[in-house]
Amino acid sequence: MAAITLKDINKRYGDGFHAVKDVSLDIADGEFVILVGPSGCGKSTLLRMIVGLEDITSGELRIGDERVNEKAPRDRNLSMVFQNYALYPHLTVYENIAFPLRLAKTPDKEVDERVRRASDLLELDEHLDRKPANLSGGQRQRVAMGRAIVREAQAFLFDEPLSNLDAKLRGQMRTEISRLQKRLGITTVYVTHDQVEAMTLGDRVVVLRRGVVQQVDSPRELYENPVNLFVAGFIGSPPMNFISATVVGDQLHTPFGEWTLPASRSADLSGREVVLLGARPEAFEDASVVSDTVRDHGVTFDATIDVIEWLGNEQYAYVPYEAPEDIRARLAELERELDSEALRTQLVVALDASSRVPEGRPAKLWLDLRRVHVFDPESGDNLTVKAMSARGERVVDAGAATAAPAGEAAAETGETPTVP
Amino acid sequence: MDEQQLSRGTKAWWWVAGVVVIVYALFPVAWIVSLSFKTPSDLANLQFLPTNWVWDNYDNILAGDAQDLFLSALRNSIGISLIATFISVVLATFCAYAIARLDFPGKRLILTTALAVAIFPVISIVTPLFNLWRNIGLYDTWPGLIIPYLSLTLPISIWTLSAFFRQIPWELEQAAQVDGATTWQAFRKVIVPLATPGVFTTAIISFFIAWNDFVYGISLTSTEAARPVPAALAFFTGASQFEEPTGAIAAAAVVVTIPVVILVLLFQRRIVSGLTQGAVKG
Numbered sequence: 256m257a258a259i260t261l262k263d264i265n266k267r268y269g270d271g272f273h274a275v276k277d278v279s280l281d282i283a284d285g286e287f288v289i290l291v292g293p294s295g296c297g298k299s300t301l302l303r304m305i306v307g308l309e310d311i312t313s314g315e316l317r318i319g320d321e322r323v324n325e326k327a328p329r330d331r332n333l334s335m336v337f338q339n340y341a342l343y344p345h346l347t348v349y350e351n352i353a354f355p356l357r358l359a360k361t362p363d364k365e366v367d368e369r370v371r372r373a374s375d376l377l378e379l380d381e382h383l384d385r386k387p388a389n390l391s392g393g394q395r396q397r398v399a400m401g402r403a404i405v406r407e408a409q410a411f412l413f414d415e416p417l418s419n420l421d422a423k424l425r426g427q428m429r430t431e432i433s434r435l436q437k438r439l440g441i442t443t444v445y446v447t448h449d450q451v452e453a454m455t456l457g458d459r460v461v462v463l464r465r466g467v468v469q470q471v472d473s474p475r476e477l478y479e480n481p482v483n484l485f486v487a488g489f490i491g492s493p494p495m496n497f498i499s500a501t502v503v504g505d506q507l508h509t510p511f512g513e514w515t516l517p518a519s520r521s522a523d524l525s526g527r528e529v530v531l532l533g534a535r536p537e538a539f540e541d542a543s544v545v546s547d548t549v550r551d552h553g554v555t556f557d558a559t560i561d562v563i564e565w566l567g568n569e570q571y572a573y574v575p576y577e578a579p580e581d582i583r584a585r586l587a588e589l590e591r592e593l594d595s596e597a598l599r600t601q602l603v604v605a606l607d608a609s610s611r612v613p614e615g616r617p618a619k620l621w622l623d624l625r626r627v628h629v630f631d632p633e634s635g636d637n638l639t640v641k642a643m644s645a646r647g648e649r650v651v652d653a654g655a656a657t658a659a660p661a662g663e664a665a666a667e668t669g670e671t672p673t674v675p
Numbered sequence: 676m677d678e679q680q681l682s683r684g685t686k687a688w689w690w691v692a693g694v695v696v697i698v699y700a701l702f703p704v705a706w707i708v709s710l711s712f713k714t715p716s717d718l719a720n721l722q723f724l725p726t727n728w729v730w731d732n733y734d735n736i737l738a739g740d741a742q743d744l745f746l747s748a749l750r751n752s753i754g755i756s757l758i759a760t761f762i763s764v765v766l767a768t769f770c771a772y773a774i775a776r777l778d779f780p781g782k783r784l785i786l787t788t789a790l791a792v793a794i795f796p797v798i799s800i801v802t803p804l805f806n807l808w809r810n811i812g813l814y815d816t817w818p819g820l821i822i823p824y825l826s827l828t829l830p831i832s833i834w835t836l837s838a839f840f841r842q843i844p845w846e847l848e849q850a851a852q853v854d855g856a857t858t859w860q861a862f863r864k865v866i867v868p869l870a871t872p873g874v875f876t877t878a879i880i881s882f883f884i885a886w887n888d889f890v891y892g893i894s895l896t897s898t899e900a901a902r903p904v905p906a907a908l909a910f911f912t913g914a915s916q917f918e919e920p921t922g923a924i925a926a927a928a929v930v931v932t933i934p935v936v937i938l939v940l941l942f943q944r945r946i947v948s949g950l951t952q953g954a955v956k957g
Contacts, residue, residue, distance in 0.1 A: 308849050328852040335853045341846035345868040355854040358864075402854065 257319035257409040258284045259305065259442060264314035266300050266466070274300045276466040278314075282410075287436050287443045289457035293489070293594040294448055297466035299414055302446045306335050306412050318409055329358075334408035338415040340399040342387040348374075349383040352401040359406070373401045376435070393424045404435070410442040417452065429455060448594075450490050454478070462486050464592065478535075480643070484635035487533050487628065488593050493571060493603040496539075497589075497630070498532045499582040507532065510576045511556040514624065519648075522629050522638035530638070531582065531630040536571065536603045538626040541610035542619035553623040558602070563614050572612060574602040574620075585632050704932075710925035718921050732926035741911055741923055745930075747899040748907030752931070755817055755903060756885040759824035763881045764874060766825075767832030772866065774833070775840035776848075786834070793830035801894045808895055815897045823891045828881035835880065839873030840866070875942050882938065886931075904931045 259282040266275035275297040282288050290298040303309040305316060307328035316324050323331050334355070342351050350357075352373055356366045374380050377397040387395055396416060403411055416432070417425045433456050436443050447453055453460045454474040462469040462477065462485070470482045481487035487495045500507040500514075502524045507514045509532065524530065542555045562573040578586070578600040586600060604620060612618045629638045710718065711732050713725040720726070736745040774782055804823060805814070813819035843866060851861035867874075892906035899907075908927055911920040 306853055308852070328849075329855045329857065332855075333853065335850070337846050337850055339844065339846055341844065341850035343847060343851075343865055354851070354864075358851075358855040358860060402850075406854075 257442060258282060259410060259444070260315075260317040261301075261305075262315040262317075264301070264304060264316060265312045266297070266304060266309065267312045274466050275304070278463075278466075278468055280461060280468070280471065282442060282444065284442055285440045287433075287445065287456060287458045289453040289460045290444065290446045290463060291448065291450060291453040291460055291489075292463035293592060295465075296463040298446045298448075298463050300466075301463070302412055302414055302444060305444060306333050307331050332406075332409045333412055334403035334406055334410075335412040335414065336396075336399045336403050336416045338418060340387075340395045340419075342395055342398055342402075344387050347384055347386060348379060348390070348398050348401075351387065351398055352379075352405050354402060355406040369405050370401075373405045376404070377401050392420055393428065396420060396428060400432075400435070404439065408441070410444065411436070413443065413445040413447075415447055416445075418447075418449070425452075432456065450492065454490065460490075462489060480637070480640045481533075481628070482637050482640055484531065484533070484589055484630050484637075485592065487630070487637065488589055491535060493536050493605075494593075495533045495535050495628075496602045496604075497586055498534070498576075498602070499578050499632070500530050500532050502527050502530060510578070511558060511622075512554065514554050514622075516627060516629070517552070517624055519643075520625060520627055520629070520639055522642035524629070524638070527631070529579075529582070529632055531585075531632045533628040533630055533637075534622060534626060536605035538623045539602070539604040539606070540621045540623070541606045541612050542621040543612075544607050544610050545621045549623070550621065552625050553621050555619055555621050557617050558620050559617050560604075560612060560614055563606075563612070565608070567608065569608050570606050570610065572604045572606055574604060575599050576601065582632060589635075707925045707928050710922060711929045713922060715922060718919075732922040733930075735923050736927050736930070741920075741927075744899065744907055744910055745904070745927055748902050748904045749931070751817070751899070751901055752886060752903040752905075753934070755820050755824065755901070756882050758817070759821045759828060759885045760878050760881040762821070763825050763828040763832050764878045767829055767836050767877060768867075768870070768874060770829075770833050771836035771840050772862065774837045776845070786837075789830035789833050792826055793834075797827070797890050801890055804891075805894055814895060815901050817901055819895050820891060820901055820903065823895070824885040824888065827888070828884050831884070832877045832881055835877045836870070836873055839870055839876075843869050879938060879942055883935065886935065 259280075261278055261280040261282075264275060264278045265273070267273050278301060280288075290301055292298050300309055304311050307323070307326060311324050315322060318331060318333070343354065346354065349370055352370045353366050356369060361369075370383075371380075374383055377400060379394070379397055379401060382390060382394060382398075387398065390398065396419075399416070413432070417428050420428060429452060432445075436456075445452075445456060454477075457474060459471060460474055460477055461471045464485050470477060470486045472480075477486060477490045481490060481495075484497070488497075498509050498511070500509045502508075503513075505515055507516065507530070545553070558574045558576075560572040560574055564571045564573075583600055606612060628640070630636065631638055706723070709723060709725060712728045712730075714727055714729050714731065717725050717727070735741050770785070773779070774785065808814040808819050813822070847865050847869070848861045851865045852858070856864065887905065888903070889905040892903040893909065896902040896906060902910075904927065908924050911923050911927070
């Protein structure tokens with residue numbers, strides 16, 4: 256077990272492509288860190304640089320107290336689970352798991368003990384004599400994990416380990432990985448493009464965009480206080496709604512009415528003409544079911560809902576609206592970066608399951624203004640979060656991986672660093 | 676094609692076509708086998724089956740007059756082909772691995788050169804080689820045949836094996852390295868076992884090429900010290916000057932075919948496709 260420190264790490268490929276730009280990160284001992292971002296954001300490259308399969312162009316990588324830039328993968332004592340598992344097809348499950356130990360010339364008795372312990376932990380006992388070709392996807396995944404945990408590695412690295420499983424199995428394995436990591440208490444770096452995995456697994460999440468770190472924070476912070484449009488749009492499903500607004504004095508003129516933000520949410524908007532307001536689907540509600548005690552904290556407006564998706568525990572309503580051309584272009588660009596496609600500007604609104612708002616007719620919706628963010632459409636910065644940080648209401652300085660959150664997170668997970 | 680989708684008529688036609696091809700390919704072989712069991716007087720009677728089945732021809736080449744000529748040639752053929760195959764497969768494995776895995780300047784050059792060597796007419800280099808070999812003392816020796824055989828077997832081995840190596844997922848090797856293997860260990864413990872079917876296929880092809888060669892065999896040898904079977908057959912003589920040694924040649928041809936058949940039967944189990952199945956998902 257060891258901490259991993261990245262300092263100004265850069266990766267430039269032979270063809271000049273700058274895949275990873277000045278990434279600095281402190282991963283505390285025992286911490287579970289997620290690298291997340293849309294495809295091509297450099298997250299896998301970063302992981303492969305940590306494990307040593309990719310050269311580091313510049314910067315320093317330390318594992319424990321040691322600089323490992325120049326070390327071969329086998330000397331770094333890390334273990335990795337590959338996206339396609341990379342099991343050795345000519346070996347049995349037992350020998351697959353034992354492979355790292357055999358290479359280390361471990362005595363047979365100890366190999367047996369440790370393989371059995373790992374297989375017990377992963378419930379692979381009855382499959383030990385089988386070949387990987389005869390296993391199901393989930394079993395192969397577990398064998399790959401067995402091979403990773405059998406060795407007392409300094410850290411686990413996961414490269415999109417669940418992306419080849421179907422949805423149900425993915426959910427189960429996610430829980431298993433989380434449980435396993437807590438039990439073993441080993442530093443873990445996990446790469447995924449799936450923001451649900453990122454939110455559920457990590458102590459801290461690193462959001463990457465085109466090789467640049469956008470924000471390093473706990474899942475809760477990422478969700479509640481994203482530092483820019485990119486993070487706001489990437490984290491959360493359905494994604495955050497963005498509404499264009501014209502600044503007129505203290506008021507914000509939106510397609511849905513004229514709103515005034517409460518003091519806790521306001522930012523210095525003088526000199527700005529247009530801003531983007533961001534609101535999560537659950538910040539909205541059917542005006543008729545909002546209790547009077549909170550009604551005053553938000554605004555009520557009329558909107559025409561064209562489609563409703565009822566999911567049982569809640570329902571999503573879709574409200575199309577017209578946005579100015581430049582804002583629409585900006586949002587379309589953001590969607591492209593997030594690997595999705597915006598067909599139209601619309602609000603996605605989460606309503607209470609009991610709400611009986613009809614489709615296709617105007618309805619009264621309510622928006623909780625305490626949960627609205629103000630973004631600069633040009634730079635994408637979250638002005639609300641900036642203002643909060645400036646006022647000292649937000650402890651964590653977004654965007655920088657300082658020692659403070661690392662320590663915090665380690666304290667959370669480091670409680671029971673027991674090896675099975 | 677799915678068999679059940681074939682109508683009965685189509686199926687019948689496939690059968691007929693298959694039988695035609697098999698008869699066309701195997702009839703000469705059957706004829707030779709039949710010839711090898713005929714008595715000299717039967718040879719030209721234009722009948723497929725011998726009137727008397729006799730082992731005389733086999734006696735002749737294995738224990739009789741032609742024994743010296745044939746058995747030494749058989750020994751030469753087996754030895755030279757095996758050594759040439761072994762060297763070619765080992766060299767080609769390393770070469771193909773480098774070509775499939777590494778990005779280095781001149782990679783294409785190696786592949787195109789190998790191809791060029793393979794398509795270069797053998798007959799055009801035999802005469803210069805004959806002179807060179809006589810001058811440096813390789814004429815009529817085993818190495819004198821093994822070296823030119825390598826020029827025939829290496830190109831095809833490199834091509835087959837590099838195609839095979841390309842199919843092996845690179846992650847396996849990376850996984851081995853992360854697990855603590857050196858490059859050599861990763862190659863030996865992961866890549867080589869997976870490449871085994873490819874190596875066997877290549878070895879069999881190489882062996883056949885060396886085994887069947889006639890031009891080098893007849894041109895670069897002069898005595899039984901190195902003369903391989905295909906060349907030796909040309910030196911068989913009949914019982915008298917006016918008698919063709921057809922029966923003996925047929926028997927020898929059958930005998931040299933047997934190792935080839937045995938090899939294929941032995942190794943076809945090793946040439947299983949899909950050994951890499953299960954290594955990676957989809």
